[in-house]
Amino acid sequence: MSKKAISLKDVAAIAGVSVSTASKVLRGQGKASDATRERIMEAAARLDYEPNALGQFLAQGRSATIGVLTLNAPGAFTMPVLTGATTALGARDLSVLVADSRLDRALIAATVRKFRARKVDGLLVVGDGSGTAMRSVTDGFTVPVVYAYGLSDDPADVSFLHNGFVAGELAGRHLLSLGRRRIAHFSASLDDQSARERADGLRSVLAAEGLDLVGGRGFHGDWSRAWGRRAAEDLLASGEPFDAVFCGNDTIAVAASEVFRQAGLRIPDDVAIVGFDNLAGLMDQHDRALTTIDPLLSEVGTRAAEYLAEAIDGGEFTPGVHRVDGVLIEGDSTVGPLPR
Amino acid sequence: MSKKAISLKDVAAIAGVSVSTASKVLRGQGKASDATRERIMEAAARLDYEPNALGQFLAQGRSATIGVLTLNAPGAFTMPVLTGATTALGARDLSVLVADSRLDRALIAATVRKFRARKVDGLLVVGDGSGTAMRSVTDGFTVPVVYAYGLSDDPADVSFLHNGFVAGELAGRHLLSLGRRRIAHFSASLDDQSARERADGLRSVLAAEGLDLVGGRGFHGDWSRAWGRRAAEDLLASGEPFDAVFCGNDTIAVAASEVFRQAGLRIPDDVAIVGFDNLAGLMDQHDRALTTIDPLLSEVGTRAAEYLAEAIDGGEFTPGVHRVDGVLIEGDSTVGPLPR
DNA sequence: CTGTTAGCGCATTCAT
DNA sequence: ATGAATGCGCTAACAG
Numbered sequence: 001m002s003k004k005a006i007s008l009k010d011v012a013a014i015a016g017v018s019v020s021t022a023s024k025v026l027r028g029q030g031k032a033s034d035a036t037r038e039r040i041m042e043a044a045a046r047l048d049y050e051p052n053a054l055g056q057f058l059a060q061g062r063s064a065t066i067g068v069l070t071l072n073a074p075g076a077f078t079m080p081v082l083t084g085a086t087t088a089l090g091a092r093d094l095s096v097l098v099a100d101s102r103l104d105r106a107l108i109a110a111t112v113r114k115f116r117a118r119k120v121d122g123l124l125v126v127g128d129g130s131g132t133a134m135r136s137v138t139d140g141f142t143v144p145v146v147y148a149y150g151l152s153d154d155p156a157d158v159s160f161l162h163n164g165f166v167a168g169e170l171a172g173r174h175l176l177s178l179g180r181r182r183i184a185h186f187s188a189s190l191d192d193q194s195a196r197e198r199a200d201g202l203r204s205v206l207a208a209e210g211l212d213l214v215g216g217r218g219f220h221g222d223w224s225r226a227w228g229r230r231a232a233e234d235l236l237a238s239g240e241p242f243d244a245v246f247c248g249n250d251t252i253a254v255a256a257s258e259v260f261r262q263a264g265l266r267i268p269d270d271v272a273i274v275g276f277d278n279l280a281g282l283m284d285q286h287d288r289a290l291t292t293i294d295p296l297l298s299e300v301g302t303r304a305a306e307y308l309a310e311a312i313d314g315g316e317f318t319p320g321v322h323r324v325d326g327v328l329i330e331g332d333s334t335v336g337p338l339p340r
Numbered sequence: 341m342s343k344k345a346i347s348l349k350d351v352a353a354i355a356g357v358s359v360s361t362a363s364k365v366l367r368g369q370g371k372a373s374d375a376t377r378e379r380i381m382e383a384a385a386r387l388d389y390e391p392n393a394l395g396q397f398l399a400q401g402r403s404a405t406i407g408v409l410t411l412n413a414p415g416a417f418t419m420p421v422l423t424g425a426t427t428a429l430g431a432r433d434l435s436v437l438v439a440d441s442r443l444d445r446a447l448i449a450a451t452v453r454k455f456r457a458r459k460v461d462g463l464l465v466v467g468d469g470s471g472t473a474m475r476s477v478t479d480g481f482t483v484p485v486v487y488a489y490g491l492s493d494d495p496a497d498v499s500f501l502h503n504g505f506v507a508g509e510l511a512g513r514h515l516l517s518l519g520r521r522r523i524a525h526f527s528a529s530l531d532d533q534s535a536r537e538r539a540d541g542l543r544s545v546l547a548a549e550g551l552d553l554v555g556g557r558g559f560h561g562d563w564s565r566a567w568g569r570r571a572a573e574d575l576l577a578s579g580e581p582f583d584a585v586f587c588g589n590d591t592i593a594v595a596a597s598e599v600f601r602q603a604g605l606r607i608p609d610d611v612a613i614v615g616f617d618n619l620a621g622l623m624d625q626h627d628r629a630l631t632t633i634d635p636l637l638s639e640v641g642t643r644a645a646e647y648l649a650e651a652i653d654g655g656e657f658t659p660g661v662h663r664v665d666g667v668l669i670e671g672d673s674t675v676g677p678l679p680r
Numbered sequence: 681c682t683g684t685t686a687g688c689g690c691a692t693t694c695a696t
Numbered sequence: 697a698t699g700a701a702t703g704c705g706c707t708a709a710c711a712g
Contacts, residue, residue, distance in 0.1 A: 007689060007690085008689065008690060009690095017698075018699040019689090019690080019691095019699090020690095020692075020699060021697080021698055023689095023690065023691060023692085024691090024692095024698090027691090030697090031697065032697065032698080036698080050457040051457065051689080051690075052459065052689050053403070053457055053459060054394070054397050054403060054459055054688080054690090055398060055691085056689080056691075057394050057704095058395060058688085058689080058691095058703095058704050059690045059703080059704055060690085060691070061394075061704070063394060065435045068430075070427070073423050073427045074420070074423060074424070074427075075624065076622060076624040078423075079419045080414070080419065083413050083419050083423065086413075086422075086436065086438045087410070087413045087414075089438070090438030090439055091439075091440075093437075093454070093458075094437075095436055095438075096426065096435055096436050096437075097430055097433075097436075098427050098430030098435075098436070099430055099431075100427045100430070100431075114433070116390065117391065117392070118393045118404075119392065119394055225627055251625060279625070282622070283619050283622055283623065284417070287565055347704095349705080358682070358683045359706080360685095360706090360707075360708080363707060363708090364682095364707090364708095367707090370681085372681065373681065373682090392704085392706075393705095394704080394705070395688095395705030395707085396706055396707075397706090398688050398704085399687085399707040399708080400688085400706085400707070401688070681712105683710105684709105684712090685709090685710080686707100686709085687707090687708085688705105688707085688708105690703105690704090691702100691703090692701100692703085692704105693702080693703100694700090694701085694702100695698100695699085695700080695701095696697100696698080696699080696700095
C-alpha cells in the first residue's frame with residue numbers, strides 16, 4: 001500500500017547520507033567522494049527516483065512554464081506557429097500556459113496578472129501575422145519576452161518573423177532561372193507590410209538584372225480570390241506581354257491561374273506562376289500543383305521558443321527582429337509535370 | 341528596491357492576523373468574523389496580493405499542468421485538435437506540457453516518467469485521426485487520462501472522436517433534400533475505420549429511403565487525389581446514371597469534380613458533390629466553393645480538454661467514446677452560386 | 681473563531 | 697567531503 005512517491009529523503013536514507021549531499025550529488029554539483037557518490041546513485045537507480053518537480057520549482061523560484069499570449073489562436077496561420085512553439089518548449093521540459101486574448105485590454109491585464117502569479121519563466125507573444133505591430137507588453141514582466149509571427153511596437157523587444165524580402169527574392173530568382181523576363185506581381189496593397197516586403201524582394205532581384213515589373217508597380221489590391229481574378233484580367237486587358245507572375249499568396253495564384261487558363265494560356269508554358277503560403281502543405285496535401293513559397297511558420301514558432309528558452313537559461317537576449325527564411329517549393333505551375 | 345514579491349505573510353502581518361487565517365479567508369474557506377475578514381481582504385487588495393502558485397502547488401500536491409502526448413503534432417489535422425485543447429486548458433488555468441512522441445516505445449516510456457516527475461494532474465493523448473487504435477498508456481498513470489482524435493485500444497479508456505457516421509448521414513440527407521436519388525460514394529478502403537463510418541452513415545439514410553448506393557458498395561480506394569480522379573472515371577465508364585457523389589474527403593471531391601467537368605457535366609446541375617474535412621475552412625479560405633462536412637476538429641480538442649479538466653476536479657469519468665458531430669457547410673458544389 | 685504547529689520536497693548557506 | 701539548519705510560500709490538522 002506504499003503507493004507513496006519516493007522522495008529525496010528516501011534515497012538519502014538508503015544511501016546512508018544526508019538529504020543535502022544526496023541533492024548535490026544527484027544534480028552533479030559540488031564535490032563528493034566517489035564512494036558516497038556511488039552509493040547515492042545506486043540508491044536512486046534502485047528506487048527509480050525522480051525528483052519532484054514541484055519541490056524544485058518552489059525552492060528555485062521558477063516554474064518551468066512559459067506564458068503564451070495569443071492574438072488569434074485558432075487562425076490557420078497562427079496554429080503552425082503555436083504548435084511549433086509548444087512542442088519545442090515541451091522538448092525542453094517547459095510547459096505552456098496559453099491565453100488567447102484578442103488584444104482586449106482588460107483581458108490582457110488579467111492575463112499578465114495570472115502569468116505573474118504563476119511565476120512564468122518567460123513570455124511568448126504570438127501575433128496573427130498581420131502587418132500592424134502589436135502593443136508591447138514587455139514592461140509588465142521581469143522575465144524575458146519574445147514576440148513571434150508579429151512585431152512589437154517597441155523596438156527594444158525581440159521578435160521572430162517570416163522573411164518576406166527573401167521570399168520575394170526566391171520567387172524572382174526562380175522565375176529568372178527559368179528564363180522568364182517579363183514578370184508581373186499580383187498582391188495586396190503596399191500599405192500591408194508583408195505585401196511590401198515580398199514586392200521589394202522581387203523587385204530587387206529583377207533590378208539586379210536590369211528588369212522592372214510588368215505593369216510598373218505591380219497589381220496591388222487585397223489578399224482575396226476576387227482580387228486574383230481581377231488582377232489577371234487587368235493584366236490581360238493591358239495587352240502588355242508577360243511570361244510569369246509572382247502572386248502574394250496562393251489564393252491569388254489559384255484564381256489568377258484560372259483566368260489565364262480560360263484565356264487560353266498554358267501554365268507554365270505561356271505563363272509561370274509562383275504563389276505564397278504553401279496552403280497545400282498546410283493541409284498535408286503535397287500535390288505540388290502550384291509552385292509556392294513556404295514561409296515555414298512552424299519554424300518561426302520553434303525558433304522563437306528556442307530563443308526564449310535560451311534567454312531564460314541566461315543566454316543572449318539582444319533586441320531586434322529575427323527573420324526566418326522560407327523555402328520555395330517547386331510545382332507544376334513553373335516547372336511543369338516533370339517525369340520524376 | 342523592495343522588488344520582492346509580496347507573500348501571504350505580508351498580508352497577514354498588515355491585517356494583524358496569522359498566516360493560516362489569512363489563507364483561509366482569502367480562499368473563502370471556513371468561518372471568520374466579518375471584522376477580520378474585512379481587514380484581510382483590504383490588506384490583500386491594498387498590496388495587490390496574488391498567491392504564489394508554486395507554493396500552492398507544492399502544498400496541494402498538484403501542478404495545474406496537463407501532460408499532452410502527441411502522435412504527430414505538426415499534422416494538419418492534429419493542429420486544430422491540439423490548439424483547441426491547449427487554449428481550452430489555458431482558459432482553465434491549466435498549463436500544458438507537450439511531448440511529441442511518434443509512438444516510439446522508448447520515447448513514450450521516457451515521457452511517462454517525465455510527466456510523473458512533473459506531477460501532471462492529467463494526461464491528454466492526441467492521436468492522428470487514423471483508424472487504428474493506439475496503445476493505451478493509461479495504466480502508467482494515477483491521474484485521469486483522455487484520448488482525443490484517436491481511439492485507445494483499451495475500452496476502459498475515454499476518448500473523443502469525430503462522429504463519422506453522423507457525417508455520412510448529414511451528407512446523405514443534404515443530397516436527398518436536394519432531390520438527388522442516385523448517389524455514389526468515393527472514399528478510401530473500408531478497412532479504414534473512418535472511411536467505413538462515413539459510408540455507413542450515408543448508406544443508412546439512403547436505406548431509409550429505400551435507396552442504395554450507385555455502384556453497389558461504392559468506390560473505395562485511398563484518400564488521394566489520384567483515387568478521386570480514378571473513381572470518377574470508373575463511375576463514368578460504368579454508364580450507371582448518377583446525380584450526386586459524397587466523397588470521403590475534399591481532395592477526392594476536388595479531383596472528381598475536375599473529371600466530371602472535363603466530361604462535360606455541370607456541377608451541381610448534373611452532379612452534386614459533397615466533400616469532407618473542410619480544408620478550405622482549415623486555411624481560413626471561406627470560398628464556399630465545395631459543399632463539405634467540417635469535422636470540427638478544434639472542438640474535438642476542446643471537448644476532450646474540458647472533460648479532462650472536469651474529471652480532475654472530481655467530475656464524472658466514465659469509460660467510453662464520445663463523438664463530436666460535425667456540420668455541413670453548404671457550397672456551390674451542391675446548392676450552386678446562390679444570390680445570397 | 682483564531683493561532684500554533686507541521687509538513688509539502690527540494691536547494692542552499694553555513695558549520696563541521 | 698559531509699551534514700544540520702533554513703527557507704521557498706502555502707495548506708491543513710489540531711489546539712486553544
